[in-house]
Amino acid sequence: MKAVYENALRRIDRIPPEGLKQIINNLSAENSIYEAALNSTLDAIIVCDLEHKPLFINRTAEKILKLPSWTGEFPIWEQLKDDEIVGFFRKTLLADENILNREISLNRPGGTRVLSISISALLSNGRISGNLVHMEDITEKRRREAQLRRAESLAALTTLAAGVAHEIKNPLASIRIQLGIIRRILEKNCNKKTESIFHNISLVEQEIDRLNAIVVDFLFAVRPMDITLIHDRADEVVREVAELMSKEAESQNIRVITKFDADLPNVMIDRKYLKQALLNIVKNAIAAMPEGGTLTISVSVRNDELLIAVSDTGIGIPEELLAKIFEPYFTTKESGTGLGLTITFKIIKEHNGEITVESSPGIGSTFTIHLPIPQPEQKSLPPWEDGVKIDGSHTED
Ligand SMILES: Nc1ncnc2c1ncn2[C@@H]1O[C@H](COP(=O)(O)OP(=O)(O)OP(=O)(O)O)[C@@H](O)[C@H]1O
Numbered sequence: 034m035k036a037v038y039e040n041a042l043r044r045i046d047r048i049p050p051e052g053l054k055q056i057i058n059n060l061s062a063e064n065s066i067y068e069a070a071l072n073s074t075l076d077a078i079i080v081c082d083l084e085h086k087p088l089f090i091n092r093t094a095e096k097i098l099k100l101p102s103w104t105g106e107f108p109i110w111e112q113l114k115d116d117e118i119v120g121f122f123r124k125t126l127l128a129d130e131n132i133l134n135r136e137i138s139l140n141r142p143g144g145t146r147v148l149s150i151s152i153s154a155l156l157s158n159g160r161i162s163g164n165l166v167h168m169e170d171i172t173e174k175r176r177r178e179a180q181l182r183r184a185e186s187l188a189a190l191t192t193l194a195a196g197v198a199h200e201i202k203n204p205l206a207s208i209r210i211q212l213g214i215i216r217r218i219l220e221k222n223c224n225k226k227t228e229s230i231f232h233n234i235s236l237v238e239q240e241i242d243r244l245n246a247i248v249v250d251f252l253f254a255v256r257p258m259d260i261t262l263i264h265d266r267a268d269e270v271v272r273e274v275a276e277l278m279s280k281e282a283e284s285q286n287i288r289v290i291t292k293f294d295a296d297l298p299n300v301m302i303d304r305k306y307l308k309q310a311l312l313n314i315v316k317n318a319i320a321a322m323p324e325g326g327t328l329t330i331s332v333s334v335r336n337d338e339l340l341i342a343v344s345d346t347g348i349g350i351p352e353e354l355l356a357k358i359f360e361p362y363f364t365t366k367e368s369g370t371g372l373g374l375t376i377t378f379k380i381i382k383e384h385n386g387e388i389t390v391e392s393s394p395g396i397g398s399t400f401t402i403h404l405p406i407p408q409p410e411q412k413s414l415p416p417w418e419d420g421v422k423i424d425g426s427h428t429e430d
């Protein structure tokens with residue numbers, strides 16, 4: 034007890050009624066604060082006397098145990114509804130056991146809830162005057178832990194698979210070399226019998242190349258990327274990709290159009306990776322136009338973003354598949370690995386950018402890469418200078 038109240042108690046006969054009223058008011062105010070604090074905590078708290086009858090049950094405990102009303106006349110277990118807890122409380126309280134973090138599951142309409150319960154002696158003035166029960170709903174905590182464990186084991190599995198994929202690459206390379214040697218030997222001793230073998234060798238070579246592409250793409254998708262972003266010209270990368278793919282496009286009756294805004298600003302890119310991302314998108318666009326069509330690649334500025342848009346007049350993507358195309362291994366192609374857009378997505382994220390898709394089946398698709406334009410100068414401008422062009426890097430409106 035606080036010294037001030039002990040003092041008051043010693044000379045209670047001499048305190049005038051006004052003074053007593055004041056002391057009781059103070060006590061009541063203090064009591065309200067303690068009660069409010071105990072009722073506001075997310076932990077459930079029950080205080081019992083020596084006969085295990087409840088003296089206090091806070092709001093969270095009332096909610097968890099579904100005890101809207103309770104009485105101090107009977108032991109706590111006689112007032113509980115969940116069989117698992119009734120038995121546990123009776124046994125531990127009667128045995129005066131101290132319990133630390135015992136987990137008990139309760140069936141609730143929304144699903145099973147897991148409680149962690151601790152029971153200890155309630156000490157008052159150096160004496161045991163009852164029990165303190167502390168309960169915590171750890172359902173969410175357990176769920177998060179399980180999720181983390183799953184993610185960790187998935188990461189371990191991915192590392193393992195990456196190791197195996199890496200080990201597959203070397204023997205594949207030597208099988209390819211040996212096949213080349215066999216082909217050359219046969220070419221030297223070519224006769225009617227060996228002729229048909231060339232066809233078989235070509236098939237094996239194609240399959241090796243396919244397997245190699247799967248392994249390379251897989252490794253690229255799962256490995257951390259060593260991206261180094263530098264202030265550079267993304268439009269030059271776009272020109273390179275357009276030039277690289279133009280032959281393939283033309284051979285499939287596809288017209289390639291490029292459009293560039295004037296005075297394009299530099300952005301933070303890693304040329305090698307951006308090229309890879311763009312190539313994946315352009316290859317998909319070409320594959321989407323088996324009957325020929327038009328491939329348009331444009332680079333423009335909108336607000337504080339550089340936009341690289343790749344449009345095709347191909348088969349388009351049905352609405353229900355749009356959400357899936359970036360998922361690993363999603364493919365509608367017979368010989369696709371379904372990793373192209375996964376890798377592209379990862380690269381663009383590493384560039385702090387976004388990628389968006391618009392598509393109409395039968396009309397075509399547009400994949401747009403959004404890259405942030407670094408604007409340190411604009412940020413440091415005083416407010417009255419807002420909107421003034423300072424580096425001349427923006428296009429004319
Ligand atoms: N421009 C496009 N037009 C129509 N469908 C597309 C287009 N781009 C992507 N898709 C769809 O998205 C799927 C996934 O593309 P992604 O590039 O990830 O894999 P893929 O092209 O099938 O195989 P690969 O790993 O060899 O690139 C494709 O199989 C295709 O169905």
Ligand SMILES: [Mg+2]
Nearest residue numbers: 313317373374
């Ligand atoms: Mg692809």
